[in-house]
Amino acid sequence: MKTKKRNMVPYFFILPAFLIHVCIVAIPSLSTFVMSLYDWNGLGNGKFIGLDNFIEIFQDPIVKKAIWHNIQWLLIFITIPLILGFTAAILISSLHRSQMLFRTIYFIPYVISAAVAGRIWMAYMNPYYGLNNFFAKIGLESLSKMQWLGNPKISLFSVAFVDNWHWWGFIMVLFLGALQQIDPTLYEAARVDGANRFQELWHVSIPGIRPTIAFVLIMTIMWSFLTFDYVYVMTKGGPAYSTEILATYIYGNAFVKYRAGYANALCVVQSVICIFIYFFQKWVSKKGGLEDD
Template sequence: MFVAPLLIVNLLVITGPGAASIVFSFTDWDGLSTPAFVGLANYAEMLSSGAVLNAFVHNILWTIFFLIVPMAMGLVGAFLLSRIRRGQILFRVLFFIPYVLATVLSAAIWRQILDPEAGIGAALAGLGIPFLADVNFLGNPSLALGSVAFINTWQWWGFLLVIFLASMQAVDPALYEAARLDGAGPAREFWNITLPSIRPTFVFLGLMTVVWSFLVFDYIYVLTQGGPAGSTDVLSTVMYREAFQNQRHGYASSIAMLLTAISAATVLGYLLLRRKLKWDV
């Protein structure tokens, strides 16, 4: 009885639409007229689409970047913050603030900062430092994806830091005391005590990073809408464009099924590896 309201909401907004997407992925549907069954035609088109392949490559690059840069920043930042005793709460709040800001607000602020005519490049040029003058971070195909990833990292890494820090504070202090008596420095403490002790948290956040990297949409859509020339397209932006701009809901549903399959394979792989390597021990 207590969980019934949650189950009903889940059924209405997740399970129901999810099941409907499976059905619609086998149809030609514009969202209004009666869906026409087309079999595997949507999947065949998706697998041969240059736009989908381009977006998939960008998702892979995005995943690799976020598994390395924000995770490393969160780990190192949390370890350094765990070494201080005064002002820790203040730093935790400061690092966490970007995560709780609305995505649209953060994106709007960064769009102004990176504006080639009125942003940081123009401001520095006015001070006699012209190396960023006329650099169009979001309009240059070579820089756009990296720029959006940088902005998302600014928002995301503070969340990782707080979670890692909470996990590190649960480590038995006696382990660090014993290591210091044996002459271990901070680097050896981090490698031999901290990392093994927070392994479940590290692996879980790695799993969620992979899943969220393939579902990324908000910052890319607000800042670039997948442009310029598809240089920041990911699977979710292609899916959105096909569904709500081209009115191809059936084809968009097949892309959604691809995202679902990737997420499911990631979670299943994580569960199998956790059992095989005994990550919970």
Template sequence: MQKGLTAQPRKRIRWAVYMFVIPAFLFHFIFITAPSLSSIYFSFFDWNGIGVPAYIGAGNYREMFADSEFIKALTNNLKWIGIFITIPVFLGLLTAYWISKLKKTQMMIRTIYFMPYIIASATAGRIWCSYFNPYFGFNSAFKAIGWTGLGSTLWLGNKNIVLYTVAFVDVWHFWGFIMVMFLGALQQVDPTLYESAMVEGANRRQLFTKITIPCIMPTFVFIVISIIMWSFLTFDYIWVMTGGGPGNASDVLSTLIYRNAYSRYRTGYASAISVIQSILAITTYAIMQVVKKRGVDV
């Protein structure tokens, strides 16, 4: 009797759950999964996106790994990851830590820092392009105060620094978001832990390294892994500010995919690059799962 009472509702609940999940699943399958799978299919074809695809086996993949543009773009993605898992994370964590100590002005300051994140990247990118114009942007100001070296730097025109210039703008846009994430995590740390440690004679550094960091570690790992995934997919600021140029100095995988698909009309080749890009992002996700299983609750 007891068994019968519990078994029946459990079955019903399971069906109800599926009923709620199915619409979202169908939506996801039609608009995300199926097109993604079709990219894998088309990556084995020579196709311009409108005509009849011609099967070429692994031809696109062979071409890709011998393509200097692909290597350059992938290298730039790795540099991008290097920048984004250090600067905004460090800046966001440190600022969040100090802001968490504020009482009255906390909301105002964190709103100010967060604001760049809500500006559309196309708008912000265009504005920053004007700032980096060699004739009437920051350079004029640098020259006016006598910093001629900086004043004659081609922020978006020099192939050696253009990637870092765009990364700077994206960091400006992004770090406020990281700061808010850390702030949320910091506010979850039990204050009694700090009180106990202080009673034991812990100093500020010890409080930070022995209590704060371990307590926010799940958030920290989540942020770092997410940044790596996002960095493989980054597109907007680079496309708006440089289009991947000059030459292909600031190309990343996404800009290369876009250019092959919509400028060169090599949809098959673009699909092959997309597949590799997805594999990199999925591998990162898998690493996150491994880390999670090893004890860090992400």
């Protein structure tokens, strides 16, 4: 009797967390897959329509646009913040007293709310009351006429710029943390062998942080297809769908048009893209030797 009672204790410990999470996350996630087969407005019972939602997605021109914007987003975020973060991490890893100061400053944009950061930059990018006044004053006439968020040709890049502002410091800290775990004797050995700064970087630093590079790549690629906050806060997908991405399109369908079934089908497409990319990336990094097993 006594032993039986003791065996139950671990379950009492783990079950509260598990049950809350299953009810709020796991079961609804599964129901997303089921409801993607329904024509459903969120209220009452939906009508089973098989794969019709998915057929509609493949014919929906806005979905194509959105995915293309996600791909552009990916190309921006897999290069710029990584290069900035990596360069800054390499440079400040050789500093001593000021290292903490730089790290603290670079990380600030990452801790503030996307809602606020987005609005602050919207104010700066306001064509009449924002930075354009400053550009006009210092004589940059062409810049001062720019509609940063209103011009469909550049609006996506304007939003990506702001998201980058918030994001690159985080990448920097990840790289810095990894660089600090490299065994210092490896650098000494390289120096004894007469390696210059560049060779040290290429033969010691980069191999030393390979797992972090692989992790950052996977994370960036998947998050590029999930990103929402900055685009929604700054442009809501507009103007003229020029910044529409999968997440904002899903949001609009679910909570503005109340097409919950269609939104769920889009969520399924989004998840499938992420899962596919995850395994593709794993395969590539294994081939390229970024990961060990």
